[in-house]
Amino acid sequence: MPSTRTILWAATLLSALAFLGMTVDSLRKLGARTHEERLSAEVIEGKRLWQHYDCNDCHTILGIGGYYAPDVTKSYAIRGDAWLRQFLKEPAKMYPAGRQMPNFHLADEQVGSLVAYLEWVSEVDTNGWPPAPEGVARAESGGAKVFLAQHCNTCHSIQGSGGTLAPDLSHEGSRQTKEWILAQLNDPRSHKPDSIMPSFKQLPEAAKQELADYLAGLK
Amino acid sequence: MRYKSQIVAREYFLAALLLFFLQVVFGILSSVKYVWDTDPLLAILPFNVARAIHINLLVFWLLLALMGATYYMVAEEIETEIYSVKLARLQLGILLASGVAAIVGYLFQWSFGLPFLEQPTVIKLAIVVGVLVFLANVGLTMFTNHQTLTRTTATLLGGMVMLAVMFLFGIPFMSNLSTQYYFWWWVIHLWVEGAWELIAASLVGWALIKLTGVPRQRIEGWVFAEVCLVLLTGIIGTGHHYYWIGTPHYWLWWGAIFSAAEPIPIMMMLVDTVRHMLKARRLATVNTLGLAWLGASAFVHFMGAGVWGFGQTLPQINRWTHGTQITASHGHFAFWGAYGMLAIALMYIILPEIGGHPTEKGTKLGFASFVTLNFSMIFLVMSLLIAGIVQVYLQRIMGMDFLEVQNQLRLWFEVRLVSGCIFLIGTVLLLWDLFRLARTLPAGERAPEPQPETVPAA
Ligand code: HEM
Ligand SMILES: [Fe+2]
Numbered sequence: 031m032p033s034t035r036t037i038l039w040a041a042t043l044l045s046a047l048a049f050l051g052m053t054v055d056s057l058r059k060l061g062a063r064t065h066e067e068r069l070s071a072e073v074i075e076g077k078r079l080w081q082h083y084d085c086n087d088c089h090t091i092l093g094i095g096g097y098y099a100p101d102v103t104k105s106y107a108i109r110g111d112a113w114l115r116q117f118l119k120e121p122a123k124m125y126p127a128g129r130q131m132p133n134f135h136l137a138d139e140q141v142g143s144l145v146a147y148l149e150w151v152s153e154v155d156t157n158g159w160p161p162a163p164e165g166v167a168r169a170e171s172g173g174a175k176v177f178l179a180q181h182c183n184t185c186h187s188i189q190g191s192g193g194t195l196a197p198d199l200s201h202e203g204s205r206q207t208k209e210w211i212l213a214q215l216n217d218p219r220s221h222k223p224d225s226i227m228p229s230f231k232q233l234p235e236a237a238k239q240e241l242a243d244y245l246a247g248l249k
Numbered sequence: 250m251r252y253k254s255q256i257v258a259r260e261y262f263l264a265a266l267l268l269f270f271l272q273v274v275f276g277i278l279s280s281v282k283y284v285w286d287t288d289p290l291l292a293i294l295p296f297n298v299a300r301a302i303h304i305n306l307l308v309f310w311l312l313l314a315l316m317g318a319t320y321y322m323v324a325e326e327i328e329t330e331i332y333s334v335k336l337a338r339l340q341l342g343i344l345l346a347s348g349v350a351a352i353v354g355y356l357f358q359w360s361f362g363l364p365f366l367e368q369p370t371v372i373k374l375a376i377v378v379g380v381l382v383f384l385a386n387v388g389l390t391m392f393t394n395h396q397t398l399t400r401t402t403a404t405l406l407g408g409m410v411m412l413a414v415m416f417l418f419g420i421p422f423m424s425n426l427s428t429q430y431y432f433w434w435w436v437i438h439l440w441v442e443g444a445w446e447l448i449a450a451s452l453v454g455w456a457l458i459k460l461t462g463v464p465r466q467r468i469e470g471w472v473f474a475e476v477c478l479v480l481l482t483g484i485i486g487t488g489h490h491y492y493w494i495g496t497p498h499y500w501l502w503w504g505a506i507f508s509a510a511e512p513i514p515i516m517m518m519l520v521d522t523v524r525h526m527l528k529a530r531r532l533a534t535v536n537t538l539g540l541a542w543l544g545a546s547a548f549v550h551f552m553g554a555g556v557w558g559f560g561q562t563l564p565q566i567n568r569w570t571h572g573t574q575i576t577a578s579h580g581h582f583a584f585w586g587a588y589g590m591l592a593i594a595l596m597y598i599i600l601p602e603i604g605g606h607p608t609e610k611g612t613k614l615g616f617a618s619f620v621t622l623n624f625s626m627i628f629l630v631m632s633l634l635i636a637g638i639v640q641v642y643l644q645r646i647m648g649m650d651f652l653e654v655q656n657q658l659r660l661w662f663e664v665r666l667v668s669g670c671i672f673l674i675g676t677v678l679l680l681w682d683l684f685r686l687a688r689t690l691p692a693g694e695r696a697p698e699p700q701p702e703t704v705p706a707a
Contacts, residue, residue: 038477042484045507049484052503056496057428064427064495074424081362081422084355087297092494093572094430095364098283098296100651101572128652129286132295154427157501159493161568163648178650 076147173244
């Protein structure tokens, strides 16, 4: 009959071995789960910059890091390419009030690498994290709510609240018609070929209608 | 103090205390930024730099304090002088220089950019050298006298070796962020829920043997069981950090089951400490304040790590709470209880012996700082917990925007800031008291060393 001591020792050792075994297995599976084939030189450069500027002590990524600034795991999926590029160049313009991100005066190719990195991260299989908010349906009804939910206010302001990067929309209805606004949402470049406004074509038709009604009603 | 060389412990403690003070200052600077959005220091000390300095100082001062205590304890246990006082001082110099270089570097954007492991690689290598000097010095001290190598001392060495080995996994740059974080947790988690627990368990065991007069065999038996259970639950328990970082789904099972058992050994430590401490009442000389810190540490260790940790360790809950102010609440409570308070307890036990105040029981000032520090920390932890719960509800469940939610939390961030300021006052009182204790009394004023006592048979 082995003593309690021996049993404890053996169990502990066994658990350490099991842990190493699972580590080997996890590392093998990580390749596919993180799309390692898409880890291009640009993405890796983006990770290097992310570390160089110590972004991770303000932001969480994969939920790890500082809790001072938004988690960026899904930023690429939510904000899109154009928005991120614009934001990283001049963060203060997108969010004129509130907590600030410093301007790192990044060169264009640095911005490109960081965005490529964020794109890669957004595709990592995170077992469904972060969960889709259960109350989000609320934000989908009513044009004003779509406006906030789609973060139009990071560029535009209405009645003094919002960004300064794009025209103030407080009186949009007295400037443009609903049809024109819908066209702007579907394809901003149809009105201005070098527009930096992202396209919102992918929004559900109902949401676009509500949004356009709302803006056209702002006289 | 029985061996002249034990005096190096004091140098480690004094350095640790200064870093502790700075840690608190940088913590307050960081929390100001949560309250006032417009940050006048954005260009010179943005939040990330303040936080990096805050958490690096935390790790540095705790390590220095635990290392100092280790030197003191090993000499006493092995019944010999430390192998080399010069090496011990060299080691302290290397570690302090690396720490200062790292912190100054952060101010100039010189950073490796991983939380807790922001030290640039050259500095990490210097730290490795410092730790190797330490291991060699402690190891050589231990093996000068095989007969007296106790189980407690061996556990301590084991914890220190594990600490050093794990650190290596935090050094390389890995192109895949998921892999990087996989091994990042080998440092962060396997330190605080592995190596450091071994170190803590053995130092607590040693302090109990020393202060309570309970026979060594009984305490060592417990320490052994605790340490095995810490590793048994804590190693696979690392899986509670592998739920959402790209690692396979099975970790939701393994991580949950094993980490949910992690509070068991911590609970044992609490029960054990309190049980043995009660026996100390029967002794003639009792270091009341030292024992108060030791007992309170066991309790807050259990609350902060055991209860707060357990509260968010199951994936069904962690899915919502991961990476929020709830994590911050737990981090503060657990680090403070398990390691901060323990380090202070050890200073209260060791410094009077070095300075020739062996009958020290604790002064009014000392008790005042005990109360101030602990109460303000409870307020701090509670405000973060409430902020975290509101944050989870508004942001994760209702889908409100991150910054909008942060606005809603301002009141709790204000409570946190005020608690932090009161904590700073407590820190100043503590430093005052401990620096007084650290002064070597002139020979005439020294109290005689008390003889080791054992508990009289009941
Ligand atoms: C003994 C001392 C402990 C200390 C000092 C400690 C400290 C910490 C710290 C600092 C973090 C945040 C890491 C980061 O993301 O930057 C953390 C996270 C965590 N800890 Fe602990 N911990 C301890 C024990 C425990 C125990 C015993 C449990 C479980 C029963 C636990 C469960 C967790 C969990 C689940 C997280 C992740 C939170 C999240 O998802 O955001 N901890 N801990
Ligand atoms: Fe952990």
